[in-house]
Amino acid sequence: MATQNGDNTKRLESRSLGVAMWGNLFMAAAGLVAGVLSNSNAIMMDGLFSLIGFGSALLGRRISRRIDAGPDKARPYGYAADEAIFSTFRSLSLLGLVLFAITNAIKNVYNYLSGMTPEPLNFAPMIIYFAGIGLVCAILWGFHHFTWRRTGKRSAILRLEAKAAMFDGLITAAAGAGLGAIYMFRDGPLAPVAPVGDSVIVLLLCLLAIGSYVREFRGGLGELAGASARPEYVASARRSLRSAIAEDGGELQDMSVTKLGRTFLVTVYYDPRRPMSASDIDKLNLRMIEDARKTLKGADVLLLITEHPRRWPDALNPF
Structure with a gap:
């Protein structure tokens, strides 16, 4: 379809x-x-x-x-x-x-x-x-x-x-x-x-x-230039991912949304607080894509498993 x-x-x-x-x-x-x-x-x-x-x-x-x-x-x-x-x-x-x-x-x-x-x-x-x-x-x-x-x-x-x-x-x-x-x-x-x-x-x-x-x-x-999408798009993406995150039991560290033409890229910085296999990560990522597209047509989700938000903490930043 x-x-x-x-x-x-x-x-x-x-x-x-x-x-x-x-x-x-x-x-x-x-x-x-x-x-x-x-x-x-x-x-x-x-x-x-x-x-x-x-x-x-x-x-x-x-x-x-x-x-x-x-x-x-x-x-x-x-x-x-x-x-x-x-x-x-x-x-x-x-x-x-x-x-x-x-x-x-x-x-x-x-x-x-x-x-x-x-x-x-x-x-x-x-x-x-x-x-x-x-x-x-x-x-x-x-x-x-x-x-x-x-x-x-x-x-x-x-x-x-x-x-x-x-x-x-x-x-x-x-x-x-x-x-x-x-x-x-x-x-x-x-x-x-x-x-x-x-x-x-x-x-x-x-x-x-x-x-x-x-x-x-x-x-x-x-x-x-990769600037953040408008606040209403960011809010829509955040709402759409709440259910998947709540069911998985992890913690959302950060999230960014960029718009490019008619597509959106939602980058999720996520700490699962437990060991996860590659298969589990893929399933969660696909669930997030499905949920995100219900509110943002053409959206894609990049799921990053990390303890940190989009910027490294100063204590860990090697640059």
């Missing part, structure tokens, strides 16, 4: 990412063409976001196919880290694009203030672009979001893709509203900023986006 569920998850995830690939490729082409026709940096930036989205969906699809593969000679700890690597570098690439867009927008505003007049905006292609892209973003967000829910909310790839589609849609809507306001009031209150209105909108949208991508980057980097 677990294998069937895993295969179904991969199938749904692969289908959702396939839709993301072609949707982002369409939006990237539309954004680049509309950006050139309208002389709008805001639309051009929107197209570049979508181009990164196409590449990330292509890579995410490949990662999804082997994410649950077990340890082998090439990867003795399995392939779970690939999802965290993907999330980290996707966020980093988006941060790089945001910083590039901010720099370019500031340069355009500076040049305008220095007396250089930019090319006027052509508003004709914008209406079709904003209507079409907004609809595509809404479809992609819905597809990713409901697939993420159907797969048990475990896929960081789908969660990030849904978030990216939603934010891309918000950027498109905000850029459309801002450029529409500039068009309506270009001879009135917004006349002073109308020539660089799209650069101002890009700057505001990028400042709005940067915090979200920094959080995603820090979260992925923390997983790769």
Whole structure:
């Protein structure tokens, strides 16, 4: 049953990412063409976001196919880290694009203030672009979001893709509203900023986006660095192991929980207070894995038989 569920998850995830690939490729082409026709940096930036989205969906699809593969000679700890690597570098690439867009927008505003007049905006292609892209973003967000829910909310790839589609849609809507306001009031209150209105909108949208991508980057980097999982995960793991420890009669010295992609590693430092055979240790370890997976899907348990917690006492530490 677990294998069937895993295969179904991969199938749904692969289908959702396939839709993301072609949707982002369409939006990237539309954004680049509309950006050139309208002389709008805001639309051009929107197209570049979508181009990164196409590449990330292509890579995410490949990662999804082997994410649950077990340890082998090439990867003795399995392939779970690939999802965290993907999330980290996707966020980093988006941060790089945001910083590039901010720099370019500031340069355009500076040049305008220095007396250089930019090319006027052509508003004709914008209406079709904003209507079409907004609809595509809404479809992609819905597809990713409901697939993420159907797969048990475990896929960081789908969660990030849904978030990216939603934010891309918000950027498109905000850029459309801002450029529409500039068009309506270009001879009135917004006349002073109308020539660089799209650069101002890009700057505001990028400042709005940067915090979200920094959080995603820090979260992925923390997983790769082996940082402790969130307190609620640690509490869930501790509760799930109480029964096995109580029945065995030993003492829990320490416990750590780390998250890597959609998997959890629970490390248990355990003193059985009696001699145990290798068979007994294996049985206890398997019982702990079974119990841990009832509350943390994809969890694995590393059982260490020891008298000490995760750090050696100073009196015993040879280093």
